[in-house]
Amino acid sequence: MTSRELLYVKTVADEKNISKAAKRLFVAQPSLSQSIQRIEDSIGSKIFIRGTNGLKLTQAGEKYYQMACQVLKIYGDFEAEITDINDLRAGHIYFGITNHLGAIILPGILPAFYERCPNISVEIFEGSTTPQENKLIAGDLDFSIMHAPASEAEANPSLHYEILADHPFVLALSRQNPLVHRAVPKEGYEHPVLDLELLRDQPLLTLTKEQRIRHITDSVLKKAGIAPHIRLMSRNYMTLERLAALDLGYAMLPGDYVSINRYNNPPVFLSIDRKYGAYWSLCIATLKNSYLSRADTFLLEILRKSFSGSTMLKKV
Structure with a gap:
């Protein structure tokens, strides 16, 4: 068992595809397939099986993969x-x-x-x-x-x-949204503060579930007792900001990000009460x-x- 063999198994497991793994490793695909076969023969067990979404680790393969990660990290x-x-x-x-x-x-x-x-x-x-x-x-x-x-x-x-460092989140709403006028200026907040309860029936524009902005948004709304109606999901926070300006819904975004964007007709930014932990x-x-x-x-x-x-x- 060599470090190269460990790397081969780990890369194939990560890519779930022999061809992609071979390109990443800069080796020929047949050579990589033969190496995996030799490794499986040497341990007397299959490491991979073919599934609907590509190659999957067997139970023995899972053990091999965990060991490979640990050994490669040590190396x-x-x-x-x-x-x-x-x-x-x-x-x-x-x-x-x-x-x-x-x-x-x-x-x-x-x-x-x-x-x-x-x-x-x-x-x-x-x-x-x-x-x-x-x-x-x-x-x-x-x-x-x-x-x-x-x-x-x-x-x-x-x-x-x-x-x-900690940075607060803000709400982005269209200038045409009547809720903008219900926000109240408060000392210690950069923008007027909007009661989150007022957003209960408003459509939400948010990011995808693997993104940290989405995690913060979900956490804040959960604390506020709001089950949002998600109108749109995007991977780009600037897309949400621009769409909020067009009154397609509201977005909850990092104040440190939106402050650097400059374009015509931006949304209105409102602060969120600190009790909801709306910061990252x-x-x-x-x-x-x-x-x-x-x-x-x-x-x-x-x-x-x-x-x-x-x-x-x-x-x-």
Whole structure:
């Protein structure tokens, strides 16, 4: 059993397709199929079976996959420690970040990182929070820059979340919506505050279930005792913002995101009472008890300093 064999099984399991796995591994498909067959012969059990949605792990395959993830993580940590011994002269960082955060945060931290570590290669996985958490648990990512779960109950017990900053959510409504005039200015809130009870019969525009904005929205409405009528789901918060402006429904969005958009006829933004916990927390997520290389640690220190001065905080 070699590290290459472990990687082969893990990649096929992740892709659920021999052809896709072969492309990702840069090997010929017949060669990969033969390697999987040899591995199955060596353990005396099938690892994969063909299902309606591609290849599925057997019970033995599940055990093999879990072991492969653990061993590959240990090997990756070993390589990272050797890189540290070489004093950052070479190495590789692979971390996750959401698409929107990447565009805002990375230009503020990567130039300083490369000035100190010009020979460290950086690979970025850009995706929503659920795929990032899955990759962290599988040992694929060193760390992720994301927004923390809406509550401790929703937090993955295998992960550690280091909070960097909290940002409130706002409601986006059309200027033509009569509820806009029922919002009340309150001290300590950026916008007039709207009673969520008034939204009970209003259609909701929201994001997909694997996105953290959706998690926060669901949590807030649950606390308010509202079972929303979802009119539309999208993966793009800007789409929801624009549609809310056209009076297709209301949207609950991060105030730090909507504040950077500029276009004609925007929606009206209203604040939400703090008792509903309508905010999210920017965080660094890591697998508990995992090893972070010196390069990882250095990049994260730059990230922390960028928030301690609050210059980036006003943009994010």
